[in-house]
Amino acid sequence: MSVLPLVFTSGWASGINAYAVVFLLGLMGATGISDEVPAQLERTDVLVVAGALFLVEAVADKIPYVDTAWDAVHTVIRPIAGGVVAALIAGQDGSLPQLAAAAVGGTTALASHLVKAGVRMGVNTSPEPASNIIVSLAEDLGVSGIIVLALFHPLPAAIIAAVALVLGVITVIFIMSRIRRYWRRWQARRAARRSRLVQPL
Template sequence: MSVLPLVFTSGWASGINAYAVVLLLGLFGATGLTDEVPGSLQRTDVLVVAGVLFLCEAVADKIPYVDSAWDTAHTVIRPVAGAVVAVLLAGGSGSLPELAAGAVGGSTALMSHLVKAGTRMAVNTSPEPFSNVGVSVLEDLGVAGIITFAVFHPVAAAVVAGVLLLLGLLVLVFLASRIRRFLRRRARRREERRPAGAGGPWPHG
């Protein structure tokens, strides 16, 4: 069976939370729920490191502005992780060239990362912190659900991941224009509240 659907889905999920992907795939492989996961992802040291980093991300991802700083630091890490996981999956199956798998996993992870980072920037324009927590929890549940689904139904999961990626890109475009309009309105209101003649030339005596 081709491993391409699992490569695509894991790439999408890696762009959102790469550590969760490594941890979940490793645990599924170690417990014998799937034969698609290579042994390198099932090693105890890999699972421990992935678990610790996942906990760090779970905390940082729910704090306003800290989440965006974390996303910026992971602009390279997540696509690279998506590519590495894809190469490992392809190497274990032999049904997909490793170079092609790395390209699919890495590019998909990059696109989903951009969606996540852009969405968080928009969410941070909200004055309250609860929206960050809600979005973060939804992302964590989404990654866990889609990876679990992919282990048992890889093709269907890949279709879902593709739809989510497309919707995310559309939402990102909508949010970008919305943020620009918000900033323009705020600047216009600031100008309207400015007293008449403020900032103008000094009157002549």
């Protein structure tokens, strides 16, 4: 069976919450629920670190503006994680298929990360924090569900991930005015902070 659907799905999920992907895959492999998980992800140290960072992200991701800062930091981390997980799933160290899988996983993770970050910018223009928490919970549940589904039914999971990615891109285009508004507000705040720092004592 081709690993491409699982690679694509894990990449999409990594772009939203890479730590959840690593932790869930590792946990399901370590407990024997699935034998499709690479042994490297089942290691105790990997599970502990991924679980701890998953908890940190679960909190940071639900705080307006903190979530966007967190996303900015993870613009590099999530695509790399997506590529590494994809390469481990593909196996065959240094082979062309493994390199191709890493490219697919990393690219898909970058695409879903950019969609997530854009949607969050739009959501952060809302005056109340509830919408931010709701979106974050939906992402957490979505990633968890799609990873479990991908291990047992990789093709349907990949189709769902692809549809979610397309819908995400459409959503970002639809709320682009909100994203621009958030960006202008963020730049104004940064300029205000800088002006306070350079004021003479």
